[in-house]
Amino acid sequence: xxxxxxxxxxxxxxxxxxxxxxxxxxxxxxxxxxxxxxxxxxxxxxxxxxxxxxxxxxxxxxxxxxxxxxxxxxxxxxxxxxxxxxxxxxxxxxxxxxxxxxxxxxxxxxxxxxxxx
Amino acid sequence: xxxxxxxxxxxxxxxxxxxxxxxxxxxxxxxxxxxxxxxxxxxxxxxxxxxxxxxxxxxxxxxxxxxxxxxxxxxxxxxxxxxxxxxxxxxxxxxxxxxxxxxxxxxxx
Numbered sequence: 411x412x413x414x415x416x417x418x419x420x421x422x423x424x425x426x427x428x429x430x431x432x433x434x435x436x437x438x439x440x441x442x443x444x445x446x447x448x449x450x451x452x453x454x455x456x457x458x459x460x461x462x463x464x465x466x467x468x469x470x471x472x473x474x475x476x477x478x479x480x481x482x483x484x485x486x487x488x489x490x491x492x493x494x495x496x497x498x499x500x501x502x503x504x505x506x507x508x509x510x511x512x513x514x515x516x517x518x519x520x521x522x523x524x525x526x527x
Numbered sequence: 528x529x530x531x532x533x534x535x536x537x538x539x540x541x542x543x544x545x546x547x548x549x550x551x552x553x554x555x556x557x558x559x560x561x562x563x564x565x566x567x568x569x570x571x572x573x574x575x576x577x578x579x580x581x582x583x584x585x586x587x588x589x590x591x592x593x594x595x596x597x598x599x600x601x602x603x604x605x606x607x608x609x610x611x612x613x614x615x616x617x618x619x620x621x622x623x624x625x626x627x628x629x630x631x632x633x634x635x636x
Contacts, residue, residue: 451628
């Protein structure tokens with residue numbers, strides 16, 4: 411199993427350009443998440459999804475959109491990139507909690523380093 | 528007030544030292560507490576989790592929760608250079624995790 415994969419690994423954009431980050435997981439997880447990680451700020455949740463076709467806002471959703479058309483994929487879009495969106499973006503997935511799974515163990519991808527000039 | 532607070536470090540210790548990493552949290556209703564480890568330029572990975580109060584041990588690692596003080600700790604015994612990483616505490620809140628900012632640990636030979 412590949413786990414959680416992210417494409418691309420690196421990207422440089424100019425202000426105002428758009429792009430889509432792709433996250434894929436092969437663990438049949440229901441939940442998927444997009445975070446950004448900035449120095450001194452830790453991991454901050456952008457958007458998340460609790461199942462195919464659903465999305466919800468996290469802590470810092472402004473300037474981003476997401477889609478979960480297939481269970482295994484979660485896309486993060488930047489419609490008009492700004493320098494403040496320079497960051498490392500991580501995708502994560504987790505299983506639905508049940509009787510045997512008591513915690514929200516999230517599995518992270520390797521990250522996408524985005525620079526907006 | 529942030530829901531989870533963590534000293535960013537960096538923390539630099541010699542090989543073999545006992546390391547103590549700590550977080551405080553604000554909401555006494557939290558019950559699940561986790562520690563993630565993140566190597567440089569990698570994604571975080573779950574190291575340990577604990578439920579409610581008490582200790583949990585896994586090899587050289589011990590996670591401790593003190594709900595009365597709203598304090599969580601990770602102890603690393605006999606630290607190794609391979610333990611050099613950023614350690615993030617996390618607390619579960621309604622199907623989401625709230626992360627601390629992470630403490631960068633450097634173990635030198």
